[in-house]
Amino acid sequence: MTETTSPDHEVVIVGAGFAGIGAGIALKRAGVHDFVLLERAGDIGGTWRDNTYPGLSVDIPSPTYSFAFEPRPTWSRLYAKGPEIKDYADHCVRKYGIMPHVRLNTTVVAAQFDETNDMWRVELADGGTVTGRYLLSCQGALTTPSFPEIDGLDDFTGHTVHTARWDHDHDLTGERVAVIGTGATALQIIPEIAGRVARLDVYQRTPIWVYPKFDPRLPRPVQELFRRVPATQRATRFVTTTAVEVIVAGVVHHRRVEPLVKAIERRCLRHLKSQVKDPALRADLTPKYGFGCKRPSFSNDYWRTFNRGNVDLVTTGIDRVTTQGIRTVDGTEREIDTLILATGFKVFDISFPIVGREGVELTAFWKQNRRQSYEGAAVPGFPNLFLVPGPYGNIGLSWFQMIDAQISHALRVIGEARRRGVTRAEVRQEAHDRYMSWVAQRMPGTVFHNGNCATANSYYFDEHGDAPWQRPSSVAAARRRSRSFPLADYDYTTRVSAG
Incomplete structure (x- = not known):
């Protein structure tokens, strides 16, 4: 041996x-x-x-x-x-x-x-x-970023960036920008950049369910309370975890708690209606699948961003990326300066x-x-x-x-x-x-x-x-x-x- x-x-x-x-x-x-x-x-x-x-x-x-x-x-x-x-x-x-x-x-x-x-x-x-x-x-x-399989992606002569590899040296101010993707990342980035670009085209393959976001600041007195009385922070964690678990229940126990899921969907749709008044635009932003099929998202300003005059929602399929922009299957080509890939991982x-x-x-x-x-x-x-x-x-x-x-x-x-x-x-x-x-x-x-x-x-x-x-x-x-x-x-x- x-x-x-x-x-x-x-x-x-x-x-x-x-x-x-x-x-x-x-x-x-x-x-x-x-x-x-x-x-x-x-x-x-x-x-x-x-x-x-x-x-x-x-x-x-x-x-x-x-x-x-x-x-x-x-x-x-x-x-x-x-x-x-x-x-x-x-x-x-x-x-x-x-x-x-x-x-x-x-x-x-x-x-x-x-x-x-x-x-x-x-x-x-x-x-x-x-x-x-x-x-x-x-x-x-x-x-590991996922890049879309779109013809001509390498032909574009403008600036291309994936959200997971953000280029902080490139200034979007006053540019014509396109975002491909409307998932959890796009939901955060679109409202953030819409106010400083000249035009923003958002290419949507699938709408996303969005629930209102309760996101208060936690001021210094609250932080001090958490530090001095740890039980208060544990209680807060219990409440937030329980709220998240309700959503999880709708995903993994959908058949048993379908009324709960439908109630969540109705709340999301009321949120959408309160933020987007144009019925046609609202219809384009409405998911046709059940809440939970994709990762649920929370935002108070994603949907309302599409009311801006410089923001266009594009639901027509992409044919190819050209040297100057993006051409959709209906033959329309939109010229852009920067292409943002919010296409996940x-x-x-x-x-x-x-x-x-x-x-x-x-x-x-x-x-x-x-x-x-x-x-x-x-x-x-x-x-x-x-x-x-x-x-x-x-x-x-x-x-x-x-x-x-x-x-x-x-x-x-x-x-x-x-x-x-x-x-x-x-x-x-x-x-x-x-x-x-x-x-x-x-x-x-x-x-x-x-x-x-x-x-x-x-x-x-x-x-x-x-x-x-x-x-x-x-x-x-x-x-x-x-x-x-x-x-x-x-x-x-x-x-x-x-x-």
Whole structure:
């Protein structure tokens, strides 16, 4: 027998956004200090590092969009602006001593499970390799921009910018600007720039449901109250989380609470009517699919922006981008100076191949067998790998609720493997199949099967027509499950290399 090779670290985390940061904090709190975070960019923060466009703010109340163990009493308003969220990420990294574990400007190009030594070999773009007993994929969903497949996009001679790569050196004042996309990002940026451009053309493929936004400032006395009496901030978090959970209930329990969903839709439509008086324009802005098919959004000024004389809503399909502007399928060409792509992200993409046992690559496996995972965290054939999140693993609308559940799941398994003194933990096929059977039974009751979602063009759906983004359960139920799933659903073994 030969001695088994030891990994460089017990845990390798890929991604230093909030998921990776949360994983690092949780590991340290659990007494696991031998870990490294690999981050391809030059700073931490994920989507809040990359997205800096005008009007950027969180679309979940700030008391809910934060770690429960690290409340922030100094939020300036209920829905914090982007720079505040990035500052919160920096604060968490500093306070919990995560930065010494982070390797910036380190791009992962591949990861393969070493079956002889029960560890992951993570290959880097610079030719190096990092090994870890466990691999946590915390790459996030809103980090890799999605560019539209439109003919002539590269022919445009003006200025082109994706909202996730905003060019702060380019001044839009007095320009003719076009925005392609009307999702959550466009909803924030359009009102912000409409007042300073000469003309703004908004190209809409699919209207978006918009709920009124209660976004008061949180003045200094309120912040001081939160700081001096933490129970008041916990109570605020409870209220905002409960409000968000009502919306989630309409998504995952649509069939059972359809009257609630219809009531939300009626409130949105009243909001639209109060902001847009032109019946024809209002009809163009009215969604034809159910509330929840796309991520719900909140705004008090998006719809009213279309009343401005310099803003045009274009619902005719795009034929191509020309050298000077955009031509629609009816032959109309609108000349522009700047093209803004508010076209979202590749939410299902893993940015590098992950190869498990017997040479099976994860993305290829999903392409052939549809996206699947056990509790949204693990996949049979991929030992010691935890996805944050995997298919059917996201819960609620706040990323932090997902982080809490998925990291709790991973830590329970890692802790059990440590207790047993083994080097491999792999979810059992029958446990995985049981979970996926449960998902299949629950999905018909969600909005994705009942809300005319085929017309929504939603990133919740993948190329198979499945909706693997959302776990079909409440946040509370998912969190309980992450702390109580049977540890026996995993096989715990040790494989020693033979000479």
